[in-house]
Amino acid sequence: MSNVVIGWDIGGAHVKAVMLDAQGRVLRVSQQACALWKGLDRLEDSLQKVLDLWSLEPNQSMHVVTMTGELVDLFENRAQGVRAIADTVKKYLPQAMFYMASQADKSAFVALVDGKESGIASMNWHASAQCLAETYADLSMLIVDIGSTTCDITVCNAQQVLTNGWTDAERMASQGLLYTGVVRTPLMALGPYIEWQQQVRHIAAEYFATTADVYRVLQELPSKHDLADTADGQDRSLDASTRRLARMVGHDLEDGDTIHWRSLAQAFRDKQLNILVNAIQSCTKKSAMQPQTLTGLGAGSFLLPEIAHRLGMIYKPASASILADDPQLKNDAEVCFPAYAVARLWQAWH
Numbered sequence: 001m002s003n004v005v006i007g008w009d010i011g012g013a014h015v016k017a018v019m020l021d022a023q024g025r026v027l028r029v030s031q032q033a034c035a036l037w038k039g040l041d042r043l044e045d046s047l048q049k050v051l052d053l054w055s056l057e058p059n060q061s062m063h064v065v066t067m068t069g070e071l072v073d074l075f076e077n078r079a080q081g082v083r084a085i086a087d088t089v090k091k092y093l094p095q096a097m098f099y100m101a102s103q104a105d106k107s108a109f110v111a112l113v114d115g116k117e118s119g120i121a122s123m124n125w126h127a128s129a130q131c132l133a134e135t136y137a138d139l140s141m142l143i144v145d146i147g148s149t150t151c152d153i154t155v156c157n158a159q160q161v162l163t164n165g166w167t168d169a170e171r172m173a174s175q176g177l178l179y180t181g182v183v184r185t186p187l188m189a190l191g192p193y194i195e196w197q198q199q200v201r202h203i204a205a206e207y208f209a210t211t212a213d214v215y216r217v218l219q220e221l222p223s224k225h226d227l228a229d230t231a232d233g234q235d236r237s238l239d240a241s242t243r244r245l246a247r248m249v250g251h252d253l254e255d256g257d258t259i260h261w262r263s264l265a266q267a268f269r270d271k272q273l274n275i276l277v278n279a280i281q282s283c284t285k286k287s288a289m290q291p292q293t294l295t296g297l298g299a300g301s302f303l304l305p306e307i308a309h310r311l312g313m314i315y316k317p318a319s320a321s322i323l324a325d326d327p328q329l330k331n332d333a334e335v336c337f338p339a340y341a342v343a344r345l346w347q348a349w350h
Helices: 040-054 078-092 122-134 168-173 211-217 239-247 258-286 301-311 325-337 337-349
Strands: 007-008 015-022 026-033 064-065 097-100 109-110 141-146 150-155 160-162 193-196 199-202 292-296 314-317
Touching: 015 040, 015 337, 026 040, 026 325, 040 078, 040 097, 064 078, 064 122, 064 141, 064 337, 097 122, 109 337, 122 141, 122 150, 122 160, 122 337, 141 258, 150 258, 160 211, 160 325, 193 258, 193 314, 211 239, 211 258, 258 301, 292 301, 301 314, 325 337
Parallel strands: 007 064, 064 097, 141 292, 292 314
Antiparallel strands: 007 015, 015 026, 097 109, 141 150, 150 160, 193 199
């Protein structure tokens, strides 16, 4: 195990880990639910679960880490969050290194986070883009990562990440970072209106349902990536998911049949796709490069072939760049791509 590298992506809702062998081949992938806003003990539990699941001793392999969990409201600010997460990680992975990127400095891994918090906070998107830019050195491409909570949109060319901002604030202003995903996004965030049954409908401004309900009803969201709590705390069954969707437009489940409610789910799906397409078009218009290839990753990558088609772009899944003996491992690593990326970058740079 001495040549094994494990990449970690510490988020606010999930902890993701990808194990690579010395040749960069994926051996294992794990995604754990981690409601970090409820306390650092949730992160400790998730780290320990992966170590136990893989029967790892902390010093058996190299561990490299990127994070977005510093954003949760457990912390007063991002810098405090970075330090707290790093301290917690170090308890379980004493030799861990943290991915850092900034406009001023070349991307690197650092052992200590003090004084470097701004370059470490929420740089998982950059790690993914940097990894893909180096993998496809001669390709100009648009990289879109649709996750459970957010979407990252980045342009790469000639091994360079062409950023549309470095901080979350800058990237949100340029639409390079959207708070829309396929699991945790409240459906009211797609509103205030939706087109359904040839009518414009007002959406309830209530936390009745999430995008996970949409993609459950449409049977597009794999259960292994459907880890967040539901809006009403009830189960993830088709009936429960449909009931939550119906509430968004003032109905009860009993008001319609299955096809009726599938059409409502499809209407919400179309609304989210329109939001994503508009953001991507905005980002590419601002870029000096006009890439023809869209590379997709994340739990919501199942939406990206259609988005690429709408934009007239060639679609290339990030999984095409991943080495693994098992196709399912490739797909799982694509969903957890930032964790894969930091492990791969460590190998490429050392």
